[in-house]
Amino acid sequence: MNGRTYGILLVSIATVMWSSAGLFVRLLGLDTWTTLGWRSLFGGLTLLVISLYQNRRPTPAGTKHAIGLYLFAGFIAGLSMFGYIGALKFTSVANVLAIYATTPFICAGIAFLWMRERAERRVLIASGIALIGVLVVVGFAARFDDLAGNGLALLMTVSFAYLLIFARRHPALKLAPVNAVGSGLCLLLSLPLMSHQIPPPSELAILAVFGSTTSGLAYLLFMTGSRHIQAAEAGLIGLTDIVLGPLWVYLAFGENPGMPTTIGGALILFSVVWYMWGRLRAARALSRQRLKSAA
Template sequence: MGETRRGQEGLGILLLVGSAVAFSTAGYFTRLIPVDVWTLLFWRGIFAGLFVMGVLVWQHGADAWRSIPAMGLPGLSVTALSSSGMIFFIHAFRHTSVADVAIVYAAAPFVTAGIAWLWLRERPSRGTLIASAIAFVGVVVMMGGAFRLGNMLGDLFALAMTLSLSLMMVVLRRHGDRPMTAAAGLSPLLTALLVLPFATPGGVGSIDIWHLALFGVLQNGIGLLLITWGTKMLPAAQGALIGALDAPLAPVWVWLAFNEIPPTLTLMGGAIVMLAVLGHLLGDRRSAVLAQTDSP
């Protein structure tokens, strides 16, 4: 039983690291594709949703449709929370600075831990909380300590995004027995539907459509799949902490693609976040090995 659980936790870590890598490419694709944000969200949602629903059909064949009613109210909640988080994310960037959004979202492990404790009575380990605090400091350093509460509306959108995604992770953890792949496919399609009145889908060229397809599949579709599967296997706060890897990885892709060398503070803060997350994961594995050694 212990071996099975540790194997499941290891798989969960790999899946969530993969989701952080996928989500971290958002800045690269946003810089690459010269269309307005609403059209970007629309096409990304269409391609991501079709990709995930295709995976669902590949998994279950003709019975794929049965997983939609089977996910029940929890699945609908995940769909709504994921979609609202995406929209709040964009609104936050339109009303406040990147630094404010990043620093507010860096509090996600603490918000997730609080919700998980109140709802599931799932207490985060001291190591998770310490690593989360160190990662938070790293994000603040990355942004040059630039949090200023310059625009309250934008900061509230960033907080709403953080609450939405934290709640989503706790719901996924709470209902790990439900099939949630359909929710990962429906949420970007719902986002596309909601932003359609503001988008201009027909004004996109063929090259941009190709890039939007990659954006939808590689960043949003794969990211949603991996976070949906991985969150079920780990404590909610630990899953949110692993998601912090998004922050230091995001400038790497822009650096490699556009030769934009990140500022020194970005590199220093990113290193702090990476060390916090990786140190926590290595410490957890070491504790598991020691526990196994000590057990009769």
């Protein structure tokens, strides 16, 4: 498996994990901040265990980074995690989705300014189609006067996009401790707002799975996979979260997503499938060309 395929696989798995968040939220009877706090706690513990496992071997010479680099990256990760839940608290889901849909474009812009990486034309076209799909999903009902919620949604999107480029810029940076610091920061920010009563054992079990997958493994897999593909491409694949989330809730609870979500989701899926099909054809053509050259 080549590096590009490996990256696409990891990013896709992470996106599927993220899309399960709606299922966990439906199973829990907790408020937003309490859910976020416990999710961050279990996600951080999962990443801490992974970090300790990764550090069981001596770090190769020349790959050690200053503690400040990890704290900075962790701070950015924490802003992204907190901004997402905060945005949902202060504005509509429609607003958050509309702003989040700009992720591929923001990734492409940061990558060009910082690394002079030009996004492929096919990525930008597919991202544009996906953006139209998201606008259909929200039904053009976004309330752009909700400045606090919009600001948090933009903060979440920009910080997440920046973190993707940051991980590529520093390939020796270990991502598990970075996201562990982010989860810890998110927990600290949630503490004043969350309930301090311990949930019942059944909800604690759900929170443990919720945190370890969507806040722990998903972030780690996505950040690791994004190192092997273009940042805009990773952002495009991540948009399928918008489609898969309502789908899982519909299959599990029979919650009808509605016609706008169905039509917009189809557009988003089409954009990703169209892009991936083009990449697959290009890879096959290159493989055949190499075989002919070898012969």
